[in-house]
Amino acid sequence: MNKTDLTDFSLSQLTDFVESLGLPTYRGSQIFAWLYRPNITDFSQMTDLTKDLRETLATRASFDWPEIADVERSKDGTVKYGFKLKDNNYIESVLIPEEGRNTLCVSSQVGCAMGCEFCLTGGMGFKRNLSPGEIVGQVVRVRNWLHDDEDTELVLNNLVFMGMGEPLANFDNLLVALEILTYQRGLNFSDRRITVSTCGLVPKIKELGQKTRVNLAVSLHSVDDSARSKLMPINNKYPVAELLEACKNFPMPKRKRIMFEYILIKDLNDSISDAEILAERLKDIPCKINLLPYNETSALSYQRPSDKKIELFQKTLWKAGYTVLVRSSRGSDISAACGQLAGKKSS
Ligand code: SAH
Numbered sequence: 001m002n003k004t005d006l007t008d009f010s011l012s013q014l015t016d017f018v019e020s021l022g023l024p025t026y027r028g029s030q031i032f033a034w035l036y037r038p039n040i041t042d043f044s045q046m047t048d049l050t051k052d053l054r055e056t057l058a059t060r061a062s063f064d065w066p067e068i069a070d071v072e073r074s075k076d077g078t079v080k081y082g083f084k085l086k087d088n089n090y091i092e093s094v095l096i097p098e099e100g101r102n103t104l105c106v107s108s109q110v111g112c113a114m115g116c117e118f119c120l121t122g123g124m125g126f127k128r129n130l131s132p133g134e135i136v137g138q139v140v141r142v143r144n145w146l147h148d149d150e151d152t153e154l155v156l157n158n159l160v161f162m163g164m165g166e167p168l169a170n171f172d173n174l175l176v177a178l179e180i181l182t183y184q185r186g187l188n189f190s191d192r193r194i195t196v197s198t199c200g201l202v203p204k205i206k207e208l209g210q211k212t213r214v215n216l217a218v219s220l221h222s223v224d225d226s227a228r229s230k231l232m233p234i235n236n237k238y239p240v241a242e243l244l245e246a247c248k249n250f251p252m253p254k255r256k257r258i259m260f261e262y263i264l265i266k267d268l269n270d271s272i273s274d275a276e277i278l279a280e281r282l283k284d285i286p287c288k289i290n291l292l293p294y295n296e297t298s299a300l301s302y303q304r305p306s307d308k309k310i311e312l313f314q315k316t317l318w319k320a321g322y323t324v325l326v327r328s329s330r331g332s333d334i335s336a337a338c339g340q341l342a343g344k345k346s347s
């Protein structure tokens with residue numbers, strides 16, 4: 001008999017499954033809570049279920065999250081995890097430990113269909129969406145890995161959907177994953193500690209705002225339509241004005257501010273006048289700006305601007321009153337920095 005994989009289920013879906021086995025509804029939330037406790041690998045560990053029920057579950061269901069296949073540690077403390085999926089595809093997540101906050105950067109797809117010029121994941125093309133269990137599984141496995149590692153006391157407390165793929169292009173699975181991640185008896189992450197990053201799928205930004213309370217990050221990179229369309233083909237479909245309008249209308253209570261990500265690429269979008277125009281276009285949107293100096297890769301010819309240029313760009317935005325951070329390229333020695341995840345072991 002084919003076993004049902006419980007890792008793809010929200011609580012209500014798990015409850016439906018439990019009811020289909022002729023069991024009372026409350027068993028759904030009981031089993032759900034067990035699944036997300038650290039290091040539970042077998043139904044036999046679910047000690048407040050009857051022995052009969054544990055045996056039934058073992059014959060009818062399974063919960064196998066993707067295994068960690070590789071671990072690479074950077075000199076700066078960043079850790080990159082490679083996961084082998086059941087169909088032999090390969091995805092990556094990156095743990096970024098920082099003062100007071102430990103972030104896991106998770107993937108939402110194998111590859112990406114959005115084709116941004118500067119991004120190695122985009123260069124892979126699109127292979128497939130991750131299931132909810134494959135998204136949540138990255139968090140479960142890394143949390144367990146940290147739990148088992150005697151050399152660390154790190155606890156995961158922040159999630160960003162900035163790994164491989166475009167999360168809003170895998171919207172339904174993203175929603176189920178977010179439900180599991182934020183549910184108190186699931187992984188119990190606060191919405192405020194989860195950020196979903198998008199290249200700008202306007203209708204889905206609206207839906208994300210209506211259906212969740214997570215933070216929004218938008219990969220902007222330019223506010224000039226012709227420059228942005230060259231970098232990011234999605235801009236032909238949803239140009240800058242529409243994207244900024246969707247950001248302006250994004251419901252903010254509790255979320256405070258949208259994060260705009262802006263890659264700085266030498267001689268392309270890094271001039272003082274680019275910064276001034278950016279400041280002007282964002283002025284009605286409560287936001288902070290994250291500058292990402294381009295992470296160079298041998299496969300592409302884009303270059304990172306000089307430190308001086310980066311500083312000038314940042315100062316121009318500061319003077320206009322913005323909160324601006326320059327994101328350091330953590331983990332670049334293990335190809336774990338933004339845009340360097342290429343899933344090279346996919347087969
Ligand atoms: N698809 C989503 C999330 C994944 S990409 C998105 O595009 O927002 C995460 C971030 O890394 C994006 O802001 C992306 O533009 C940026 N990025 C991609 N390649 C990069 C590179 N080579 N250097 C710096 N940032 C890069």
Ligand code: SF4
Nearest residue numbers: 112114116119122199
């Ligand atoms: Fe996809 Fe984001 Fe890379 Fe663009 S930057 S190709 S949307 S992963």
